[in-house]
Amino acid sequence: xxxxxxxxxxxxxxxxxxxxxxxxxxxxxxxxxxxxxxxxxxxxxxxxxxxxxxxxxxxxxxxxxxxxxxxxxxxxxxxxxxxxxxxxxxxxxxxxxxxx
Amino acid sequence: xxxxxxxxxxxxxxxxxxxxxxxxxxxxxxxxxxxxxxxxxxxxxxxxxxxxxxxxxxxxxxxxxxxxxxxxxxxxxxxxxxxxxxxxxxxxxxxxxxxxxxxxxxxxxxxxxxxxxxxxxxxxxxxxxxxxxxxxxx
Numbered sequence: 001x002x003x004x005x006x007x008x009x010x011x012x013x014x015x016x017x018x019x020x021x022x023x024x025x026x027x028x029x030x031x032x033x034x035x036x037x038x039x040x041x042x043x044x045x046x047x048x049x050x051x052x053x054x055x056x057x058x059x060x061x062x063x064x065x066x067x068x069x070x071x072x073x074x075x076x077x078x079x080x081x082x083x084x085x086x087x088x089x090x091x092x093x094x095x096x097x098x099x100x
Numbered sequence: 101x102x103x104x105x106x107x108x109x110x111x112x113x114x115x116x117x118x119x120x121x122x123x124x125x126x127x128x129x130x131x132x133x134x135x136x137x138x139x140x141x142x143x144x145x146x147x148x149x150x151x152x153x154x155x156x157x158x159x160x161x162x163x164x165x166x167x168x169x170x171x172x173x174x175x176x177x178x179x180x181x182x183x184x185x186x187x188x189x190x191x192x193x194x195x196x197x198x199x200x201x202x203x204x205x206x207x208x209x210x211x212x213x214x215x216x217x218x219x220x221x222x223x224x225x226x227x228x229x230x231x232x233x234x235x236x237x238x
Contacts, residue, residue, distance in 0.1 A: 019115075019118065021114050021115065021118065021143060022111045022114050022143060022147045023111050023112050023113075023114040023115055052118075052136060052139070052140070053140075054140055054143045054144060054147075054207075054210075055144055055204070055206040055207040055210060056147070058206055059203050059204055059206075062198065062201060062203055063203055065198045066198060066199070066203075069198060069199075082133075083132075083133050083136050083137075086133075086137075087140065087210075090210060090213045090214075091192075091194065091206050091209070091210065092192075092194030092195065092196075096197070096198045096201065
């Protein structure tokens with residue numbers, strides 16, 4: 001699992017690449033920690049190269065949303081595959097996030 | 101003949117489960133989307149055992165067998181830890197907004213969403229969770 005963060009057009013863009021399983025989740029959570037302090041900026045999660053997610057990954061997405069939203073920011077998900085989107089649908093996460 | 105995977109209660113061993121499911125899927129011509137779902141459900145069931153069956157600091161084993169017959173895959177997860185029936189866990193409230201959604205509690209729910217049947221038995225001081233899924237091509 002590889003995670004990189006960059007700032008682009010005033011938004012914080014995190015690119016997630018690989019398998020976000022329970023083994024990878026603690027490191028990914030650390031890698032995404034800077035986004036938690038986005039202070040009103042929008043966060044974009046580029047999931048084009050995300051191959052897999054389990055509930056430990058969903059937990060990180062939700063924690064991020066809970067941190068970014070009260071500060072007035074949005075969390076956008078980009079490029080998510082249908083297979084991973086189905087995991088979001090099963091868990092009611094589709095309504096929580098904005099997709100683009 | 102069932103395939104058998106033996107793991108310890110260490111989530112760092114979870115990638116071995118992915119390899120195990122990949123090879124099971126290849127053997128039985130299971131398409132990638134279904135294979136991913138099976139991997140997800142089994143990861144959630146296995147992680148639950150890894151995290152809760154054995155007291156912290158002790159080493160325990162988690163056994164998973166996988167078998168396919170007549171278009172049905174059967175997975176049996178066995179551990180010798182604390183008695184726990186995951187099928188008795190109440191489902192999460194999926195209608196809550198982000199503010200009210202608790203972090204967590206989705207793992208066991210996903211097992212039930214993906215598998216066709218999930219049955220728990222306590223036998224010979226073991227937790228035995230049997231899960232089945234239709235893998236027939238439509």
